[in-house]
Amino acid sequence: MTAIARLRDTAPRTVLLTAAALFSVFPLLSMFSAALQPQGTAPAGISFPLHPQWHNFVDAWNVANITTLVQSSAILVLGVVPAAMLISSMAAYAIAQLRIPLGNVFFLLLLLGLTLPYEIVVVPLYYQMQSMGLLNSRLGLILPLIGLNMPFAVFWMRTHFQSVPAELSESSSIDGAGPWQAFRHIQMPLAVPALASLGVLMFLSTWNQFLLAIVLIDDPTKRTMAGALQGFVGAHSTDVVLLNAGALLIMAPTILVFLLFQKFFIRAMLAGAVKG
Amino acid sequence: MSVAPGLRRGDTVTAPTSRPATARPAERATTRRWARPQRSRAQWAGWLFALPALLMYAVFELRPILTAVQCSFYDWDGISAATPVGVANYTRVFTEPQLLASIVHSLVLIVFFTVLPVILGLAVASVVREIRSTWAGAAARTLMFLPQIIPGAASAIAWTWMYSPDGAVNQLLRALGLGSLTRAWLGDFTWALPAVGIIGTWLATGLCTLLLMAGIGKIDTSLYEAASLDGASRLQQFRAITLPGLRAEIGVCVTITVIAALASFDVVFMSTQGGPGYSTQVPGVQVYQLAFTENRIGQSSALAVVLSLLVLAVVLPLQRVFKEK
Numbered sequence: 001m002t003a004i005a006r007l008r009d010t011a012p013r014t015v016l017l018t019a020a021a022l023f024s025v026f027p028l029l030s031m032f033s034a035a036l037q038p039q040g041t042a043p044a045g046i047s048f049p050l051h052p053q054w055h056n057f058v059d060a061w062n063v064a065n066i067t068t069l070v071q072s073s074a075i076l077v078l079g080v081v082p083a084a085m086l087i088s089s090m091a092a093y094a095i096a097q098l099r100i101p102l103g104n105v106f107f108l109l110l111l112l113g114l115t116l117p118y119e120i121v122v123v124p125l126y127y128q129m130q131s132m133g134l135l136n137s138r139l140g141l142i143l144p145l146i147g148l149n150m151p152f153a154v155f156w157m158r159t160h161f162q163s164v165p166a167e168l169s170e171s172s173s174i175d176g177a178g179p180w181q182a183f184r185h186i187q188m189p190l191a192v193p194a195l196a197s198l199g200v201l202m203f204l205s206t207w208n209q210f211l212l213a214i215v216l217i218d219d220p221t222k223r224t225m226a227g228a229l230q231g232f233v234g235a236h237s238t239d240v241v242l243l244n245a246g247a248l249l250i251m252a253p254t255i256l257v258f259l260l261f262q263k264f265f266i267r268a269m270l271a272g273a274v275k276g
Numbered sequence: 277m278s279v280a281p282g283l284r285r286g287d288t289v290t291a292p293t294s295r296p297a298t299a300r301p302a303e304r305a306t307t308r309r310w311a312r313p314q315r316s317r318a319q320w321a322g323w324l325f326a327l328p329a330l331l332m333y334a335v336f337e338l339r340p341i342l343t344a345v346q347c348s349f350y351d352w353d354g355i356s357a358a359t360p361v362g363v364a365n366y367t368r369v370f371t372e373p374q375l376l377a378s379i380v381h382s383l384v385l386i387v388f389f390t391v392l393p394v395i396l397g398l399a400v401a402s403v404v405r406e407i408r409s410t411w412a413g414a415a416a417r418t419l420m421f422l423p424q425i426i427p428g429a430a431s432a433i434a435w436t437w438m439y440s441p442d443g444a445v446n447q448l449l450r451a452l453g454l455g456s457l458t459r460a461w462l463g464d465f466t467w468a469l470p471a472v473g474i475i476g477t478w479l480a481t482g483l484c485t486l487l488l489m490a491g492i493g494k495i496d497t498s499l500y501e502a503a504s505l506d507g508a509s510r511l512q513q514f515r516a517i518t519l520p521g522l523r524a525e526i527g528v529c530v531t532i533t534v535i536a537a538l539a540s541f542d543v544v545f546m547s548t549q550g551g552p553g554y555s556t557q558v559p560g561v562q563v564y565q566l567a568f569t570e571n572r573i574g575q576s577s578a579l580a581v582v583l584s585l586l587v588l589a590v591v592l593p594l595q596r597v598f599k600e601k
Contacts (some may be wrong), residue, residue, distance in 0.1 A: 266486065
């Protein structure tokens with residue numbers, strides 16, 4: 001193949017991929033350029049300043065309480081993800097491996113929750129949490145998020161447990177292991193890859209949870225990172241520079257984690273999309 | 277010891293090898309008579325494993341759903357006693373212009389959240405055909421994925437700035453000599469809804485593209501070679517090989533993005549709050565506002581129920597359409 005023929009072959013591909021990638025980052029670049037302008041000025045479009053004001057990020061960090069927000073989101077993720085991973089695995093194991101009676105009915109019931117939007121539960125949840133005395137508390141957000149994660153999590157883990165040969169539990173039961181021992185010492189270690197992907201997906205959905213966070217928690221510093229954005233915008237909507245710097249900082253932790261483990265994220269999300 | 281030995285043993289008699297998941301229902305039917313007398317206490321005991329999940333799901337999803345359905349038949353301000361009103365809340369969803377408009381808008385958003393991303397994704401996927409493991413390919417993949425990683429609320433902020441009078445969109449138009457078209461996009465009655473829609477296009481395109489690229493990578497390349505030897509044009513190859521080969525992936529893209537369009541909340545809430553006027557109002561934001569700013573809990577519930585039924589009515593038939601033959 002001559003150089004020109006090769007170029008003609010790869011050029012459309014390169015151009016399209018570049019265009020798609022540019023489209024994806026353009027809004028973020030536009031934010032970034034605005035965040036570097038002097039505070040109090042009115043930036044125009046994308047224009048990278050000669051003297052970028054990096055300290056805007058320091059100011060935004062303090063104004064937006066990023067330290068507190070990262071801690072808060074971390075608490076929520078730690079409260080939701082491990083618990084949801086454990087109880088969804090147990091349920092999926094019961095449905096797929098123990099074949100509990102009426103297990104399929106339970107599974108169909110869960111599938112309903114996979115399609116229904118959060119909008120139908122959010123208002124009743126508000127009053128339910130109010131009567132439970134959990135409104136405005138982190139626990140009051142953690143518990144519903146665990147419950148609402150069940151449809152996808154059980155669905156995901158059931159697919160995994162269906163692929164585990166039944167001989168495995170048979171031989172372990174012959175060796176005298178009860179279902180709990182078999183689950184803990186044989187099934188869970190084998191489920192690590194499936195659990196890891198599930199963990200990534202639930203980390204993202206918890207960290208980025210918006211609707212439930214703004215409804216169930218009044219105090220922006222106790223919300224998720226995404227929920228905190230609402231309070232931050234309310235307070236700084238006129239200051240374009242600080243707003244963009246703050247919003248970028250609020251996005252930064254997930255972007256950082258994503259860049260570090262991108263292959264893992266992409267694999268989990270593509271598989272999650274197909275399974276979900 | 278107590279791993280439901282009855283059914284297990286019954287299984288091994290008829291199906292001694294490990295079975296794929298799809299083989300289960302039929303094979304279960306053959307073993308059922310065998311297993312039923314032995315459906316022991318141990319098997320019911322397996323429910324102990326499922327109980328925590330069932331409990332959490334019932335308390336935080338099923339119960340609220342039932343409450344919403346119940347509330348939808350009442351007039352309630354959230355404080356004083358509720359009065360039953362029959363189906364009045366539902367009639368109002370379809371007769372009160374702003375409520376009906378919100379549903380129509382969410383249907384319009386399907387064009388932007390679903391149709392455009394799938395078309396763009398198909399275009400990129402069919403030209404690139406496989407994800408190259410080169411440095412540039414990996415970088416493009418990473419960048420295309422970014423919109424999926426950041427919260428929708430944050431993308432709304434980014435785009436609000438893009439759409440502002442001084443933002444990048446107007447800057448680009450001026451640079452192209454189309455300065456007469458510039459405007460405050462999200463404040464414009466005509467353009468606000470498409471502008472919000474484009475945010476959804478931005479959010480969904482990366483995921484759709486990568487999913488379709490992954491799918492196209494699984495199609496046997498010899499099909500394309502054979503077709504081009506037969507003189508099939510690129511377009512013919514696309515229609516005869518690519519489209520049918522991507523049926524399942526397209527189904528996934530369509531399902532996810534249609535739900536995202538109908539149940540959209542954070543993008544609209546953060547970018548326009550439904551305004552100007554009601555020009556970008558969607559059911560999600562309307563449910564929130566009816567409940568928490570207008571104290572019309574019953575009306576809010578009725579709209580939420582209608583929204584849920586709408587999602588089911590659109591998504592369930594889609595599952596059938598895209599089912600692999």
